[in-house]
Amino acid sequence: MPDQDTAEFRPAPERTSPTPWITLAALVCAMAAGAAWWFWLRPVAPAAAPAPVAAAPEALVAPPPAPEASGPQNLIDALAPPDAALPALAESDKRVTELLAELLGRDQLTMFVLTDGFVRRVVATVDNLGRAHAPSRMWPVQPTPQRFVVDGTGDAPTTVAAANAARYSAFLAFAEAVPMExxxxxxxxxYPLFQQAYEELGYPKRYFNDRLVAVLDQLLLAxxxxxxxxxxLTPVNTEVPNLRPWVRYEYADPALEALPSGxxxxxxxxxxNEARAKALIRELRKRVATGELHLPPR
Incomplete structure (x- = not known):
């Protein structure tokens, strides 16, 4: 990837108010995952919908940023040694794309994944899934097909159409087919490339794999x-007609609208689909969380 200003990938300031990486990205970004992240599917609408839910209180508030650590809590060396001769991060796209094609198949890779700046995209998206906003321009996966639809019309509150779930079926099938090990x-x-990209975001004394585990834990609490x-519909104070109203929906329940983006x-x-995604997230977490074995409650 040609060198670029990494400010584009830095997280937006937090508001004070109210898969392996590829699996997370495919979930994340889905979620992704992986990668992902999950987080995993790039949303066509900025938010999507609320009603009665069963949620643990801690699921409603994003955790504070992790403090600077003296060393990684979830060591990556136990999974596999790093490649001895990795390209520079700014020049890694070709090599990463080749390895992803070997793992996933070139057709699947082209269909679902954005390989331009893949490492930086994954790192930025994983970090943002635990925050209020996860800008879709940074996601490492292709957008979901069709547009977000609701059951009603006009500005009155309505419900998310059941047909929306089908938009995620192909991505979930893709994520589930990724060979986990x-x-x-x-x-x-x-991993050295992911760690470098994470440090470029502004975390020189923190560790990307620790952030990945923390975000996976948060996703499991959804x-x-x-x-x-x-x-x-989000109110818009303008006389200019909105030609894309489907991107203005937000949760009617303030507690849901305040959830982290992931x-x-x-x-x-x-x-x-959420149940299928969480099953994948749990499997991923079992492998990358090398520091301890605790899992969030089901």
Missing amino acids: PAVALYARL PEPRGPLQVK QKILLRMGPA
Whole structure:
């Protein structure tokens, strides 16, 4: 990847108010995952919908940034040794694309993944999934097909259409087909590139794999809806007609709208898809969380 101003990938300031990496990206970004992140699917609408949900109180508030650590809590060396001769991060796209094509198949790679700046995209997206906003321009995956649809019309609150869940089916199938063990091993081999990209974001004394584990934990705490999620259009004070109203929806429930971006993406996917995504996230976490074995409650 040609050298570029990494400020584009830095997280936006936090608001004070109210897969292996490729699996997370495919979830994340889905979520992604992986990569991802998850986080995983690039949303067409900025947010998607709310109604009755069962949520742990801690799921409603993003955790504070991790303090500077004296060393990584989740060591990556136990997974696989890093490649001895990695290219420079700014020139890594070709090599990373070749390795991803070997792992996933070139057709699948082209269909689902954005390889330009892949390492930086994954790192920025994983970090942002635990924050209020995860800008879609940084995501490492292709956008989901079709547009976000609701059951009603006009400015009155309505519910997310059940048909939206189908938009994520192909991505979930892709993420579930990623061979977990080889993917995690490839992540470990390329890890110095991910760590460098994370340091470039402004975290010179923190560790990307620790951030990945923390975000996976947060995703597992996402609420699980018991019924259709209600959404409303974000008010716009302008006389200019909005030709793309489907990108203005947000959760009607303030508690859901205040969730971290990764949890809101999981909710938007629908209950069945969220369950499938969380199963993948748990499997990924078992492999990359080498520091301890505790898992968030189901």
